[in-house]
Amino acid sequence: MVELLVVIAIIGMLVGLLLPAVQQAREAARQMQCNNHLRQLALAAHNIESSMRTFPSAGWGMKWMGDPEGGMSWGQPGGWYFALLPALEQNALFQLPADGQLPESPNDTQRKNALTVMETPVSVFNCPSRRPPQLVGIYPYSMYNSESQPKMAMKGDYAANHGAYNSGTGVPDPISGPSTSDAALMRKKEKSWPDYTSNYTGVCYNFSKVTIGQIRDGLSNTILYGEKGLDPRFYTNYQYESSSTSWPDDNCDFAGDQHTKTIRSTYGGYYKDNVFYENTTRMPRQDRFGYTDSNRCFGSAHSGAFGVALCDGSVQRLTYSASPEVIHCLGDKADGKAVTLP
Secondary structure, three states: OHHHHHHHHHHHHHHHHHHHHHHHHHHHHHHHHHHHHHHHHHHHHHHHHHHHOOOOOOOOOOOOOOOHHHOOOOOOOOOHHHHHHHHHOOHHHHHOOOOOOOOOOOOHHHHHHHHHHHOOOOHHHOOOOOOOOOEEEOOOOOOOOOOOOOOEEEOOOEEEEEEOEOOOOOOOOOOOOOOHHHHHHHHOOOOOOOOOOOOEOOOOOOOOOOOHHHOOOOHHHOEEEEEEOOOHHHOOOOOOOOOOOOOOOOOOOOOOOOOOOOEEEOOOEEEEOOEEEEOOOOOOEEOOOOOOOHHHEEEEOOOOEEEEEEOOOOEEEEEOOOOHHHHHHHHOOOOOOOOOOO
């Protein structure tokens, strides 16, 4: 009996020693898969840039769903998630809302099928360490070119880099996006399309038309996509307290961006007289309960570092302890600052 108890105790100790190693190996495999997802997204964006001469934009605003008649560039009302679908071997899903009408003139078929697209998860958009490809609870917003968003819809775990945001340009940050009547006037060139070129220093934002030639700091020195920070409360459902305490992840990612749902900031401060003054409010962070402002930053569920796809298509791991100046410069496509990846 004593010998049996000793054997059981030894087996228990061995299991206790092996379990962390097994968990670490599984996390390493999930991290590798996450890196592969980022690489696929970056290559898809390059394929689109090669044909459209611009990287995909963040869409027109939260009330605009993706429409294949809008193309894959700045004329696409949906977000960059939707624009990438054809280059990710998901062309059938991309074409589902097609109705032969421009986005600002949708018919019932388009509205119905756009809803189906929102209810279709795509595995390449999810980090395996955070959540599987599944429907997530969102707020059912009304839409201009679709039936109202469903209560459960597709959500991704990656965000595009919008760099730093400058609100002093006189052009208001888009929320809902232009109305259908305004979009029709813009199409006829009777009204100007919104231009946020001076608002953002990054690669992707609402109505963006960023080309490879505009990334003057070098493709290998500029972030294109990365893992997005998220409060764990929003993994499977949105919650809203107030704008001062939380920014809920409450929109389908196939729709246009609003309040940094599919684009994230790399703002780390500002230069004055060639001296950098740090600001850490938008720095990447690991998912943690209580980090209520995580929904504006890059970050991930991984410990130690998060993944980014650079504009040259390579994937790197950036440590959370990287300096705000480095993150800030990696997010700016043309600031003339040479940085070394930490």
